[in-house]
Amino acid sequence: MANNTDNSEKKPQDEGNKNKDLKPKFSPYWIYAMIIFAFIAINYFGSGGWSDPAKTTPAEFQEFLKDGDVERVVIVNKNKARVFLTEEGKAKEVHIRKVGNQPLTSNTPAYQFEFGDLQNFENELRKTKEEHNLTTTVVYDTESNMWGDILITLLPFAIIIAIWIFIMRRMSSGAGGGPGGQIFNIGKSKARLFDQNTDVKVSFKDVAGLEGAKEEIQEIVDFLKTPEKYTALGGKIPKGALLVGPPGTGKTLLAKAVAGEAKVPFFSLSGSDFVEMFVGVGASRVRDLFKQAKEKSPSIIFIDEIDAIGRARGKSNFSGSNDERENTLNQLLTEMDGFGSNANVIVLAATNRADVLDKALMRAGRFDRQIYVDLPDLRERREIFEVHLRPIKKEENLDLEFLAKQTPGFSGADIANVCNEAALIAARKGNKAVGKQDFLDAVDRIIGGLEKKNKIITPEEKKAIAFHEAGHATVSWMLEHAAPLVKVTIVPRGQSLGAAWYLPEERLIVRPEQMLDEMCATLGGRAAEKVIFDKISTGALSDLEKVTKQARAMVTVYGLNDKIGNLTYYDSSGQSEYNFTKPYSEKTAESIDKEISNLIESQYKRAIDLLEKHKDKLIELANVLLEKEVIFKDNLETIFGKRDFDDRDVVLDKIDQPEE
Template identity: 55%
Template sequence: MPVKKHDLKNPKKPAGISVWLYLLMAAFLGFIWFTGTSSVKEITWNEFRDEMLMAGDVARVDIVNNLRAEVYIKKDSLQKPQYHDLPSGWFGSDSQAGPHYFFNIGSVEVFHENLKEAQAEMTPDERISVTYSERQNWWTGILAWTFPLILIFAFWYWMWRGSSRARGMGDSFNFGKSKARVIEKGQSSKVTFADVAGLEEAKEEIYELVKFLKDPGKYTRLGAKIPKGILLIGPPGTGKTLLAKAVAGEAGVPFLSLSGSEFIEMFVGVGAARMRDLFEKAKSKAPSIIFIDEIDTIGRARGRASAFQANDERESTLNQLLAELDGFDTDAGVIVLAATNRGDILDPALLRPGRFDRHIHLELPTLAERKAIFDVHIIPIKTSKDVITNTLASQTPGFSGADIANICNEAALIAARREKEAVEKQDFMDAIDRVVGGLEKRSKIISAAEKQRIAFHESGHVLVSWFLPNAHPVQKVSIIPRGRSLGAAWYLPEEHQVITRSEFYDQICTALGGRAAEEVVYGDVSTNALDDLEKVTKLAYNMVLNYGLGGSIRNLSFYDSTGRSENSLQKPYSEKTAERIDEEVQSMVDEAYGDCLRILQDNRESLDRLASELIKKEVIYREELIRIIGKKSPGEKVKEKGAL
């Protein structure tokens, strides 16, 4: 793996404190071992009596603490060969003074009896003298109670230091320091605007920052002021972070980036301190750009709930951010970029002019934008001639840029798994199915009866949508288990921004077609419609609650665009209205289910043929559907949906 340039310039410093701590511990262990090691040789009573005492070589014996007898050999006797193996003293000191040997005694009385018996035949001059002494090893006593404390402190320090690194706190004296990643001026970034496809309007608007930083006089001479803050808002995967990285690659000025969660710690005041440090660094490097990803972590709207808290770290961090945005002028050369998926929950004080002046909304890419994104992501992939990005873009409506990148990577993996020389169109189609439906599970054990029921269920979805004028056109149907589903039908929805009431209704009918087919064929229903019913419920309540498309409840919307009522326990409507909403939804679903039953009963032969073909082939494409069912009649309507 190649080493980055900035890694060579700024290598990580070794943890000097930890090294010295380990050395100190080793020194203590060595000292304990050293103090416990003696230059006196241990012997037994028999060796003392037979080889030393009876030979007349003992000068005296010292009884220490009534437990240990230390033997001193006469200087003249030390010249004998049996005493040449005596160990030398500590640090090479002379061991002639003694003691030279020692042995342990059970008790003083027993020792005296044994010694008296051994010297019974000796003359008074030959008998040895016995002395008594008390000793205390102060170093051993001190270490006995200090060393465990040192070990506990060392273990605590090691654990605390590791947890600090895991939280990104690093040194204990750098709690309030910002952990922003800095791309200095002159350092090249791998991402440029050439890598950002499908966001032409957003690129044009945000590129104005780059031009201002490179040539500020072009704007200031006309009295223009560059925005202090630019907020990127959009669904996940639409390229917000990628766009910010492209700014870092194009601007040619220091770029400080970090996530909103990096401001929040368990210690009070750390977030605000890091916010101050971040802006101080940016001002010292001006002109510069600050990028805060997922700003909703600290920028969530303040409400009454925070009033009941003693201290809210997020709120104090937000207050500091607001103060910093007001604290520097537009000519300070510091521009703040931020990205979020939830622009509706941000605090209004953060969004007002003078702070985040410009809001750039990123939407899911259109057909032309998806083609441009595919063109970018297939550059490093070796593809065959049958891969056409126009076709791939038309097969991926509603996909984000991140989804398209994932599809390209999955297609390459599938082709490599099949040992192909190049990625083919079928590999991309399989990758799309893999992303949408999940991994194929052909090994899943399904009985013949269950397989037949699944075939009729999926055939019901297809047949109902086939005869509805506003339903999405079906592309293929499969009864191969994928992910959590046992079968699926793939539709190709039209791309438009406005959805009519009839289109909503036909989507509900299409989702109910599977359960209706089971009732028509078997006279009974199963649990196979769980996902369908979940979709139906959400669609129906959205029609009535949010879009005002109900039958008796019309032109009313209980949708809160600010997002403040998400966690509220109080509903924005009365209990009586809630009952009417439930009745309206149930009535709408019942009527749609009745239409499904009627369509399937009128086309029972087509239902049987389609289910039979599904059991044989498992996957049927649109061309075969036309052959089995017949061409769809675009002008045909089930019934008027105006009066529900």
């Protein structure tokens, strides 16, 4: 009952408040309108005591003057004449008709007209008076409209002041559009604030895989929710966490999940938001950001792409000018762990270039934790597929394990793209649901590019492409450590005229024999051209680029070459790319070049020997490829038989061939 009474009492108050809100509010524009109206009224009604006289012309005036009807002429402001008639003239029919029923007194002009030059008018008037012996008097008068003159004088100043007030209000409000709308707020933070009342619906359930990263991030969220659980044992809240990993692995998605789970104010912005052409703006925005975060403590700050402002500071400033980026970084370092206290303010940051960040930013007390967000493995890819397939209408019994196996090395963003492309392909075909073949076509579309069915290829070129791709397939089938074959096609895609798809084994460490087998399989295409046509072509460009990088890595990075030895010239800090000298001598450089060449040439000779040994099967496979344009693993099993190392290969489900 008490609650009902309270509600009934509040209703009249609420209605009263609503009625108050409906009343028109006072606005300064009302005063401006009243002043303008007053000026117009004064100007309109202050023209004199008489109504407007009848209009006439200087020629008619001369006729009236000659007839003796004009008693007096008043010349006003040297350009206008007012004509006063005599008593006889007022009684004449011509004037009664022109003037009308207007009563004419001695102070009321009957006519008025404007003339050009005053001197000419005076000469004609004098001449007419002398010729007709007239007693007409001429009077000169000067009239002025005080209010009109004041209005004309003040109007330009009023317009300038009004424009100035308008511009200043737009500039200072911060809400004004255009590039000038933030002049006075340029030092303010551009961070977007999310809190528990916003529409951030992402939670940790929406983040598939990334178990280790989620565990560490979850601990930070728990600390904000129940700090006493940790502080009771003497623990302190971490100052910051840095999310590091390749593009598309879910770093920003993890931050969104934190915003959805933490239930505390969440400030989100990009590292480039601090960068501005004005000196000192970046540091000012950092100060303002942390000031807002402290006011809403406990809170979280998320800086995406922090490498925009967190790059390592130079040891010397060659330009001699002020480095705005370094000033911004210095202010960020001070705010994160300086003399001031940032109680319960956690900084999350994300980057895929942790190697270029400043060491002072990475130390304990600033970014206490570095969370590496790696590419997903087989199990995590399956979980990611489950998340992205929720809104998609797919076929029943779709094997997610199979899809996960077909996408090695794919990031979470790549898998999301695969699901979207599959849905588009299925819709293009007119299917009612997205099927297995649609996903395979989507993978082909993303890896190889758009299929170009209308590309004109001569029969000779098509034959060369077929033997090139058949060479890849044959060599990889014969080698133990080469990646298992999935599909071979000679249909042009993107910039390639043909392609062979493999399913590489996901290894954590790679041995020399495995790398050599992969190099040999890569060179199988050019080797097949040499074996069949005794000629080579430019079609092996991407193959040569790949094996050259692999061979250089074996020699200079991984120390897998006997001649060079157990040395590496790899610099994990990323600073070597800015050096002007190589970390080895010219003699060593010659040895490196020679060893790289020997590795590639030995594998090329090995591929030629393999193809010479199985030349008949190579020709048979190329003919099948020319006929069908796309062949699968079962076609190779028909020609070559089962591989001797099938027990080592990743078990692959048979891929359904597209129906013709």
